[in-house]
Amino acid sequence: MLVYVNLLATAGNETTNRLIGWTGKLLSDHPDQRRALVADPSGIPNAIEEILRYEPPAPHVARCTSRDVELHGRRIPDGSAVLFLVGAANRDDRRFPDGDRFDVGRRFGHHLTFVYGAHFCVGAALARLEGRVALEELLARFPDWEVDMDRAELASTSTVRGWETLPASLN
DSSP, rough: HHHHHHHHHHHHHHHHHHHHHHHHHHHHHOOOOOHHHHHOOOHHHHHHHHHHSSSOOOOOOEOOHHHHHHEEEEEEOTOOOOEEOHHHHTTTTTTTTTTSSSOOTOOOOOOOTTTGGOOOTHHHHHHHHHHHHHHHHHHHHHSOOOEEEOOOEEESSSSSSOEEEOEEEEO
16 A cells, blocks of 8 residues: 555656646636636536646656557567657547647547556546646636746656746736
């Protein structure tokens, strides 16, 4: 139990921080969608799913094949290192029509931010809960904001993608 709690506390801390940062940035970029969530907070859980799809905090995952695999007509030999680009997969128009469009009302079944199958993220439920609560509280207290992109800085890490600083002005 202690190992599991430690994993959630350490691995989930940085990724959830990045999710909350992307929430602020994307809803600043799309004030009409932010206003719709303020007017109807029941859309917040779906908005979190769209934020996770559109800007996954961990945009890539590395694995090694345990056997020969064929994908899209290409053979990947046993023992090969494979880099799965979650951010690209989540924008694939074959799975997510108009995948480069951010839409908190988008309806879809399953994005790949938390991966899939045997390697599904053990902290997915906690991340969703933390993201939802953070957005609920943010919108209740500060329904209108604008990010100062001139002073915003992306964090420089090899594993996650998000904001080191994301200053905003409240309107």
